[in-house]
Amino acid sequence: MNKSAVAASILGAALSLSAAGLATSSSARADDxxxxxxxxxxxxxxxxxxxxxxxxxxxxxxxxxxxxxxxxxxxxxxxxxxxxxxxxxxxxxxxx
Structure with a gap:
């Protein structure tokens, strides 16, 4: 795997985790x-x-x-x- 592919994979994973965290935060706020x-x-x-x-x-x-x-x-x-x-x-x- 080249450096660009590794960087893209890491970036994709980070964005997925970030989006999941935002969804959880929004749900928690809505429940309150x-x-x-x-x-x-x-x-x-x-x-x-x-x-x-x-x-x-x-x-x-x-x-x-x-x-x-x-x-x-x-x-x-x-x-x-x-x-x-x-x-x-x-x-x-x-x-x-």
């Missing part, structure tokens, strides 16, 4: 968070609830602060403490 409706400021939402169809497509498109139809990820166990709900609702949330 939950969707919280009614706590996102306009333009800071992660996505819309299913009942928000037609108003906007998704992330960053909310035009209303604390809409009960839009959610963002928050640390697990903090949604209600922030004045939000885990399910979409009509009206506006009351963030603390």
């Amino acid at each position: 968070q939950e969707k919280c409706f009614g706590v996102a400021k306009a333009g800071e939402n992660a996505c819309s609830g299913s009942s928000n169809a037609g108003m906007h497509s998704c992330a960053g498109h909310s035009t209303v602060d604390y809409s009960g139809k839009d959610w963002k990820l928050v640390p697990a166990g903090t949604c209600e403490k922030m004045g939000g709900k885990k399910e979409a609702f009509d009206g506006i949330g009351k963030p603390m």
